[in-house]
Amino acid sequence: MIDVAVTGACGRMGSKIIKTILQQEDMNVVAAIEAPNSSMEGKDVGELIGIGEIGVEVTGAEKLKQTLETKKPDVLVDFTIAKAAIGTIKTCAECGVNLVVGTTGFTDEQMAEIRAAVAANNIKAVIAPNMAVGVNVFFKVIKDLAKILGDYDVEIIEAHHKHKKDAPSGTAVRAAEIIAEQLNRNLDEVGVYGRKGIVGERKADEIGIHAVRGGDIVGDHTVLFAGEGERIEIVHRAQSRQSFVTGVMKALRYVLTGEEGKISDMSDVLGLN
Numbered sequence: 042m043i044d045v046a047v048t049g050a051c052g053r054m055g056s057k058i059i060k061t062i063l064q065q066e067d068m069n070v071v072a073a074i075e076a077p078n079s080s081m082e083g084k085d086v087g088e089l090i091g092i093g094e095i096g097v098e099v100t101g102a103e104k105l106k107q108t109l110e111t112k113k114p115d116v117l118v119d120f121t122i123a124k125a126a127i128g129t130i131k132t133c134a135e136c137g138v139n140l141v142v143g144t145t146g147f148t149d150e151q152m153a154e155i156r157a158a159v160a161a162n163n164i165k166a167v168i169a170p171n172m173a174v175g176v177n178v179f180f181k182v183i184k185d186l187a188k189i190l191g192d193y194d195v196e197i198i199e200a201h202h203k204h205k206k207d208a209p210s211g212t213a214v215r216a217a218e219i220i221a222e223q224l225n226r227n228l229d230e231v232g233v234y235g236r237k238g239i240v241g242e243r244k245a246d247e248i249g250i251h252a253v254r255g256g257d258i259v260g261d262h263t264v265l266f267a268g269e270g271e272r273i274e275i276v277h278r279a280q281s282r283q284s285f286v287t288g289v290m291k292a293l294r295y296v297l298t299g300e301e302g303k304i305s306d307m308s309d310v311l312g313l314n
């Protein structure tokens with residue numbers, strides 16, 4: 042049995058993750074953590090997410106260490122916000138709790154801190170900006186195409202719901218990183234995040250990354266390779282957050298078999314490497 046703690050428990054992703062874990066024969070929700078001093082603290086998480094009591098009360102993140110020491114989860118799943126997740130990750134590492142992290146918006150410095158904490162404490166981790174199987178196949182397709190279409194202009198467009206707090210999406214950033222690596226470009230130098238004013242002609246090595254926000258869009262990503270007289274567009278559209286949650290279940294089963302001290306991603310989980 043895999044005992045799972047969920048942070049962001051009542052959020053759009055956390056609530057679906059809890060509901061789906063409860064449908065698995067090999068998993069159990071042992072802790073549900075929400076923002077520090079949350080008004081949801083002490084209430085049954087099942088009632089809060091609309092499935093009736095499940096016997097797990099919400100605890101506040103300010104009590105995370107004692108929650109982990111008491112409940113002893115095998116793994117903690119984090120879908121929160123980067124500024125919160127960095128502390129959660131460090132506490133889990135110190136407590137020897139393995140991680141599945143879907144939160145996006147980490148800076149390069151925060152990712153370096155996360156890698157150091159995972160390595161120093163020899164925990165196992167899966168961290169991925171998008172856990173949908175289809176998106177990780179999309180990543181593989183654009184990696185292969187970038188090699189062939191290196192002299193085409195590359196633009197990435199992502200669209201998400203009006204509640205999303207970070208931009209561009211972690212998925213779009215990962216797509217840009219994959220393409221930049223294939224084309225031997227430094228994303229810090231060639232990335233163009235939106236355009237406004239008399240910006241001049243597009244430079245050949247630019248990688249454009251553009252964020253659209255509105256409505257209840259779950260998550261659309263397009264990579265556009267624009268050439269002379271033609272263009273190729275690779276598109277992924279998430280129609281339901283369940284596509285991400287399906288990947289989370291795969292990551293939860295994979296992480297316990299992973300290498301200690303190493304951060305795996307969904308291409309490892311799915312065997313796409």
Ligand SMILES: NC(=O)c1ccc[n+]([C@@H]2O[C@H](COP(=O)([O-])OP(=O)(O)OC[C@H]3O[C@@H](n4cnc5c(N)ncnc54)[C@H](O)[C@@H]3O)[C@@H](O)[C@H]2O)c1
Pocket residue numbers: 048049050051052053054055074075076077102120121122123125126129142143144145146169170171172173207211285
């Ligand atoms: N990797 C993927 O497949 C994937 C898919 C969807 C969303 N995401 C990412 O997951 C994150 C959350 O997305 P969402 O739509 O669920 O957001 P959301 O705002 O609906 O949920 C976040 C939850 O975290 C809670 N929270 C805030 N600080 C906390 C803390 N310190 N400890 C515990 N809980 C805390 C909030 O109260 C909220 O309930 C975002 O970064 C998003 O980009 C990743």
Ligand SMILES: O=C(O)C1=N[C@H](C(=O)O)CCC1
Pocket residue numbers: 145170171201205206209210211212213259260
């Ligand atoms: O809804 C979100 O927020 C999503 N965030 C991830 C990202 O930033 O790429 C994955 C898609 C949905």
